[in-house]
Each structure stands twice: as C-alpha cells, then as structure tokens.
Amino acid sequence: GNSVTQMEGPVTLSEEAFLTINCTYTATGYPSLFWYVQYPGEGLQLLLKATKADDKGSNKGFEATYRKETTSFHLEKGSVQVSDSAVYFCALTGANFGNEKLTFGTGTRLTIIP
Amino acid sequence: DGGITQSPKYLFRKEGQNVTLSCEQNLNHDAMYWYRQDPGQGLRLIYYSQIVNDFQKGDIAEGYSVSREKKESFPLTVTSAQKNPTAFYLCASSIRGGQGRTGELFFGEGSRLTVL
Numbered sequence: 001g002n003s004v005t006q007m008e009g010p011v012t013l014s015e016e017a018f019l020t021i022n023c024t025y026t027a028t029g030y031p032s033l034f035w036y037v038q039y040p041g042e043g044l045q046l047l048l049k050a051t052k053a054d055d056k057g058s059n060k061g062f063e064a065t066y067r068k069e070t071t072s073f074h075l076e077k078g079s080v081q082v083s084d085s086a087v088y089f090c091a092l093t094g095a096n097f098g099n100e101k102l103t104f105g106t107g108t109r110l111t112i113i114p
Numbered sequence: 115d116g117g118i119t120q121s122p123k124y125l126f127r128k129e130g131q132n133v134t135l136s137c138e139q140n141l142n143h144d145a146m147y148w149y150r151q152d153p154g155q156g157l158r159l160i161y162y163s164q165i166v167n168d169f170q171k172g173d174i175a176e177g178y179s180v181s182r183e184k185k186e187s188f189p190l191t192v193t194s195a196q197k198n199p200t201a202f203y204l205c206a207s208s209i210r211g212g213q214g215r216t217g218e219l220f221f222g223e224g225s226r227l228t229v230l
Contacts, residue, residue, distance in 0.1 A: 006156075034218070043118075043204055043221030044157075089156065101147070101172070102219055106156035 002027045006090050006105030013080055013112055021075040021108050023064075023090035031092040033057075033066050033073040034102070038087040047075075047088070082112045116141045120205050120222035127192075127199070127229050135190045135225045137205035144209065146188035147219065150174060151202040160203075163188055192227060200229045 007022040025033065032051045036044040048057030053068035062077045073090060090105040118139045127133045139146065145164045149157040159172030163182040177196025182188055188207075192199045203226075206219040 036219075041223075043120075043206075043223045044219070045221070046218050049218065101159060101162060102157075104149075104157040106154060 004105035010109040118222035143207035
C-alpha cells in the first residue's frame with residue numbers, strides 16, 4: 001500500500017534560517033504529492049502540491065519538487081519566520097482515477113525562535 | 115464564506131457512552147472524510163464518503179459509524195466499542211474524481227474528544 005515517511009521532529013530553528021523537511025514515499029504508479037500545514041488549534045490547510053514528476057509546488061516562500069527517481073518531496077524555505085511555526089504534513093493521493101484518499105506522514109513540528 | 119464547520123470543538127464523554135460529532139460543508143463537495151489525529155501518528159482515515167447514501171471504511175473504522183443522508187453533512191458517531199476514543203477528530207471534503215482532480219482536501223477546525 002501507499003506510505004509516507006517524514007523527517008521526525010520537532011525541528012527548532014532561528015528566524016531567517018534555511019528550512020528543509022524531508023519526505024519520501026512509497027506508492028504504485030504516479031501519485032499526487034502534497035504538503036499540508038496545521039497551525040495551533042486549527043485544522044489542516046493545503047500549503048502546496050505537485051501532480052507529476054519534476055513538478056515544483058510553491059506557496060508562501062515554501063517549495064517542494066516531485067522527484068520520481070528518489071521518491072521524495074522535500075519541503076524547503078530559504079528564510080523562515082516566527083509565523084511559520086506549525087506542524088507540517090507530507091501526503092499523497094492514490095494514483096488510481098477517482099481515488100482521492102490521502103495518506104499522511106506523521107507530521108513534523110516546526111518551531112521558529114526570534 | 116464557504117467552508118467546513120465541525121461541532122462541538124471540545125467534547126467530554128464518560129466511558130460507555132456514544133457521542134456524535136457534527137460536520138457540515140457548504141462547498142458543494144461530493145466527497146467527505148473523517149480523520150483521527152493522535153500525537154506522533156499523523157492522521158488516520160476512519161471513514162469516507164464519495165457520494166450521498168454511500169460510504170466506505172477507512173483504515174481504522176472499528177468502533178465508529180457514519181451516515182451520509184445529505185450532501186452537506188457527514189456526522190461521525192464514536193461508539194462505546196471504540197477502545198481508545200480520546201483524540202482530535204478532523205473532517206474534510208473534496209471535489210470527487212474527474213480529470214481535473216487535485217486531491218486537495220479542505221479541513222474543518224477539528225473536534226477534541228476526551229473520555230473521562
């Protein structure tokens with residue numbers, strides 16, 4: 001079955017530091033890949049997505065590239081802010097038509113200190 | 115504004131009681147989902163429904179039940195058979211299928227259930 005493995009947290013960085021959160025996946029075919037973010041006390045929001053190999057998703061300064069050869073979708077940001085403190089989830093959908101169930105990683109808690 | 119509304123936000127239950135969590139959406143989405151979130155375990159799918167009057171078990175359906183009588187509503191009942199119900203429950207919805215599918219889920223703010 002499908003699975004997602006995320007870098008374990010928690011991750012603590014200083015403001016303006018470079019961020020990488022690793023994500024690798026196992027799936028048959030060509031799944032779509034996502035990063036969701038969960039701010040304290042809230043539900044999840046879509047941060048960015050990529051639907052085919054070599055696509056780069058980007059939003060709010062975050063980027064991730066769909067690497068089929070390494071089955072990875074690492075999240076990066078060049079200069080983090082305190083407001084980026086949240087839990088980040090990597091996820092994928094099934095590659096089959098009409099299969100929109102998401103499989104999530106365990107989440108990585110990110111804390112940015114001023 | 116369009117979105118997903120979950121209620122209640124916090125709920126306390128005594129052992130042996132059933133409780134129902136509400137989820138309503140006005141996004142006109144066909145598909146709805148219930149996830150359970152536990153610390154260190156990410157999100158696990160309980161049930162999902164791709165169309166009215168139809169639903170499917172997810173990975174951890176035991177001890178839960180759902181109904182989908184209306185497109186906008188997908189309530190989750192946590193029964194007394196659920197051995198460890200204390201958790202954060204998230205409801206989500208999405209556009210179902212189609213060539214333009216994005217897989218994007220829209221989430222509610224969650225309901226935190228505590229069993230006393």
